[in-house]
Amino acid sequence: MTMKIADLTFEPLIEEEAIAKRINLMSAQLNADYEGKTPIFIGVLNGSFLFVADLIKQVTIPCEVTFTKLASYYGGTTSTRKIREDIDLSVDISGRHIVIMEDIVDTGNTLSYLIEKLKLHSPASIRVCSLLLKPGKLEISIEELRYVGFEIENEFVVGYGLDYKELGRNLRSIYRLIS
Ligand code: 5GP
Ligand code: MG
Ligand code: MG
Numbered sequence: 001m002t003m004k005i006a007d008l009t010f011e012p013l014i015e016e017e018a019i020a021k022r023i024n025l026m027s028a029q030l031n032a033d034y035e036g037k038t039p040i041f042i043g044v045l046n047g048s049f050l051f052v053a054d055l056i057k058q059v060t061i062p063c064e065v066t067f068t069k070l071a072s073y074y075g076g077t078t079s080t081r082k083i084r085e086d087i088d089l090s091v092d093i094s095g096r097h098i099v100i101m102e103d104i105v106d107t108g109n110t111l112s113y114l115i116e117k118l119k120l121h122s123p124a125s126i127r128v129c130s131l132l133l134k135p136g137k138l139e140i141s142i143e144e145l146r147y148v149g150f151e152i153e154n155e156f157v158v159g160y161g162l163d164y165k166e167l168g169r170n171l172r173s174i175y176r177l178i179s
Helices: 016-033 049-056 109-119
Strands: 003-005 008-014 040-045 064-071 084-087 097-105 125-133 145-151 174-177
Touching: 016 049, 016 125, 016 145, 040 049, 040 109, 049 064, 049 097, 064 109, 097 109, 109 125
Parallel strands: 040 064, 040 097, 097 125, 125 145
Antiparallel strands: 003 008, 008 174, 064 084
16 A cells, blocks of 8 residues: 655655554663662754654653754755754753664764753763664764664655655654655
């Protein structure tokens, strides 16, 4: 079953049920790893909003949840390597355990920029939790990347928070571009 979004055609890649199952496992892991620590989850908008919402409902340890906004794609299907910072962080993260929540790690440029920026505020620890990872496109090794939902091929995906030309964020499953 294909789906047309703006001028491009997509097909299903990861179904809603598979995402939910994976998120259950990831949250169980986080509950175990951060027991007694009261971490701050920082979602990177816009793409992570559904992932954060669904995952955080399964987190049972005390935690804080906040968001920051970074973008590098500007509506296209390839990374521009230019990062525009829209919102800064309003919470004090010094001495705190930080879990950055990402929709997808592609080249890793966005993430390494954010990690360096957060490190300046001396958090106790920083780890990254990303729903998706494209290992074949990673340009920088990121030791903080501890939790990954799914590894995917070098392909463009939409749905479950991820957009193409700002469309498709509302889709319950993840779809890949048919090339
Ligand atoms: P990076 O800096 O790792 O190259 O790019 C990360 C950001 O680019 C992600 O947070 C996401 O917003 C966007 N991005 C990377 N790959 C994809 C993709 O396949 N689909 C969509 N919709 N966005 C992507
Ligand atoms: Mg993102
Ligand atoms: Mg985008």
